[in-house]
Amino acid sequence: xxxxxxxxxxxxxxxxxxxxxxxxxxxxxxxxxxxxxxxxxxxxxxxxxxxxxxxxxxxxxxxxxxxxxxxxxxxxxxxxxxxxxxxxxxxxxxxxxxxxxxxxxxxxxxxxxxxxxxxxxxxxxxxxxxxxxxxxxxxxxxxxxxxxxxxxxxxxxxxxxxxxxxxxxxxxxxxxxxxxxxxxxxxxxxxxxxxxxxxxxxxxxxxxxxxxxxxxxxxxxxxxxxxxxxxxxxxxxxxxxxxxxxxxxxxxxxxxxxxxxxxxxxxxxxxxxxxxxxxxxxxxxxxxxxxxxxxxxxxxxxxxxxxxxxxxxxxxxxxxxxxxxxxxxxxxxxxxxxxxxxxxxxxxxxxxxxxxxxxxxxxxxxxxxxxxxxxxxxxxxxxxxxxxxxxxxxxxxxxxxxxxxxxxxxxxxxxxxxxxxxxxxxxxxxxxxxxxxxxxxxxxxxxxxxxxxxxxx
Numbered sequence: 001x002x003x004x005x006x007x008x009x010x011x012x013x014x015x016x017x018x019x020x021x022x023x024x025x026x027x028x029x030x031x032x033x034x035x036x037x038x039x040x041x042x043x044x045x046x047x048x049x050x051x052x053x054x055x056x057x058x059x060x061x062x063x064x065x066x067x068x069x070x071x072x073x074x075x076x077x078x079x080x081x082x083x084x085x086x087x088x089x090x091x092x093x094x095x096x097x098x099x100x101x102x103x104x105x106x107x108x109x110x111x112x113x114x115x116x117x118x119x120x121x122x123x124x125x126x127x128x129x130x131x132x133x134x135x136x137x138x139x140x141x142x143x144x145x146x147x148x149x150x151x152x153x154x155x156x157x158x159x160x161x162x163x164x165x166x167x168x169x170x171x172x173x174x175x176x177x178x179x180x181x182x183x184x185x186x187x188x189x190x191x192x193x194x195x196x197x198x199x200x201x202x203x204x205x206x207x208x209x210x211x212x213x214x215x216x217x218x219x220x221x222x223x224x225x226x227x228x229x230x231x232x233x234x235x236x237x238x239x240x241x242x243x244x245x246x247x248x249x250x251x252x253x254x255x256x257x258x259x260x261x262x263x264x265x266x267x268x269x270x271x272x273x274x275x276x277x278x279x280x281x282x283x284x285x286x287x288x289x290x291x292x293x294x295x296x297x298x299x300x301x302x303x304x305x306x307x308x309x310x311x312x313x314x315x316x317x318x319x320x321x322x323x324x325x326x327x328x329x330x331x332x333x334x335x336x337x338x339x340x341x342x343x344x345x346x347x348x349x350x351x352x353x354x355x356x357x358x359x360x361x362x363x364x365x366x367x368x369x370x371x372x373x374x375x376x377x378x379x380x381x382x383x384x385x386x387x388x389x390x391x392x393x394x395x396x397x398x399x400x401x402x403x404x405x406x407x408x409x410x411x412x413x414x415x416x417x418x419x420x421x422x423x424x425x426x427x428x429x430x431x432x433x434x435x436x437x438x439x440x441x442x443x444x445x446x447x448x449x450x451x452x453x454x455x456x457x
Contacts, residue, residue, distance in 0.1 A: 019272050021247055024297075025383060025439030027327060028376045029366050031339040033450035040361040043101035046330050051318060052102060054111040057141050059091065059131055060323030061115060062350055063122040065155055066190070074325030074339065075118035076346050084123060086354045088130050094322050095138035097359035102320075110141035110320075114149040118325070119176075121156035125164045132168040139320070144169035151176070154192055154200035162207035171305075172211040173204050174244075179220060179227075180234035187221040188248070194234075201238050210305055211241040218278035219248035219271065228278050232285050241304035244297045245282050247275045247436070279433055293385050296435035324353035328362075331373070335365030345457040372444060373397075374404050379442050382418075383435050387426030401425060408442055 023030070062075045063084065079087075102108055113135060123131065135141045149172040150165055157175060165173065177197055179185045185192050204212055214235045218228055235243060283293065291299040319329040327336045337353060340346050368376070374397055381388035393401050402409060409425070412418035417431030417438060431438060443451075 019269070020276060020434045020437050021249065021272060022436050022440045024246075024249070024436055025379055028379050028439075029334070029372070029443070029447040030451060031327065031336060032454035033447045034334070034336060034339060034364045034366050035450065037335070037362055037365050040363060041333070042361055043098060044103075044360070046333055046335075046362060047102055050330050052105075052108045054109060054318060056319045057110050057113040057135060057139060058319060058321045058323075058326050059113075059115050059120075059135060060321065060326035061117040061120040061123060061131070062087075062323065062325050062346070063117065064119045065122060065153065074341075074346060074349075076343060076350060079122075083350075083354070084127060087350070088127060088134070090324075090354045090356060091131070091322055092134050092138060093357065094359040095134050098320060098322065099139055101360065108140065110139070110146060112147050112149075113141050113143060116149075116151050118151075119153050119156055120150055121152040121158075121161045121165075123161075125158075125160040128161055128164045129168070132164070134322070139322075147171045149174060152200075152204075154197045157200040157203055159203050159207075162203055162209070166207045166209055170209050172213060172242075173207075173209045174213040174215065174242075175200065175204065176215045177231075177235065178215060178217045179223070180231040181223075181227050184220045184223050184227065184231075187223075188217060205238065212238065213242035213244060214238070214240045215244045215246060216282075217246045217248050218282060219275040223278070225278060225281050228282060229285055232282055236289060239301070241301050243286060243291065243299045245279065245286075245299065246297055247279065276433060283433075293432065295384050296432050324349055332368055333362065333365050334368060335362035338364055340457045342457055366447075366450075370397075372447070375442055375444055378405060379439055382425065382427055382442075383439060385426070385432060387424045390420075390423050390425060405442070411441065412438060 060074075063079050064075045064077060066077060115131060120128070120131070132143055136143055146169075148165075148168075148170045150170050151174045152161075153176050157173075162173070178188055178190055180194055180197065182192070182194055201212075201214075216231055216235060232243075279296075283299075286299045287293065290302050292302055294300055317329050317331045319327065321328040321336065324337045325339075327334060338349050340349055366372075377393065377396065378388060378401060381393075388401060390401060397404070409418060412427075412431065413420075415431075415434075417428055417434055419426055419428050427435065427438065440448075
């Protein structure tokens, strides 16, 4: 690829030893690299010089009816009486503070919005109305005029909730199914009946939300290629506009980590091989049925309506995150609230958030210097199937990608994971299959060290 000198975050031999499933890089750097900000900068100062003409808005709802065994997201099971209402009160206070910090002017516009979690549809229909009101009235986002994506579970995708979302402009509904095989769902500690999943899908289609996404997981105990393709075909029967295929991970402090013997070894080559085999079978199955591959995980029906920025690309500067598990991104700082996976710690953070009156300062975050900005742009681009336009990188950073990351790009090319053509750097099909190893190869030493030093809670 190139012989230009550049730095990389790890050695080829170390990356090879770690295997294909290291980190799902949906945001860089990961929140485990965030730390308390002793200066507690004001939001007004952080946003003063930022481009606010195409902001992204994310509202985080940290509640679920059940916590799946594989889940390491920031969420709690259930909510005692009054907690969801108190949480929305805090969300409204935060929205007011953030909107004031953005300042006034016609150049402040939102281009996309998303409600995630947790499970946003854990809230009642009136509470979802209130979330939409906060986004529109407090933040100034026109939900009926921009792409709005909402996450849901089969049990909470009820007709009244879906009606609210459809009426308020939702353009995409993402349903976490994981498997249509009940035994596999139980093995993933996500007990659900196939009939309930199908009923939820019928309600979503009846609500006429333009884009349906179905999440599925491969690598579950007892799963075979036959049962995996069975789940894919069950999903395809609903002609979803999008499908996300996730490899199963066993993360620390999750239910599977506590209960599954396979979580013991740092790496299981047989399990790696099984997941790669199932990934390839699923990929080929979808490509043969009119879907295009957008990233390792994301597949879109060829005739699906566009939804704006996808996947990694949505994690751009100009992200406004509201809620105790949401991230916000300026060009110089990524910030949020404290991060945890364990139930006890999550409940404490939620309680602290609900009690907060002053949301005018950033509390926890990671400073983004010029090197981190380059890495992030490279990661976001390479992990998409369309790859990195070298001219875009040159225009943004003043030099070619090879001048900054030549040795790392050489490693990827030598493995057959990266190719250059028509002015773009793209992962090959095998490179896309190894996206969860490609990403960590490009982490900076500082981020890698911060993640390693993070004290889990």
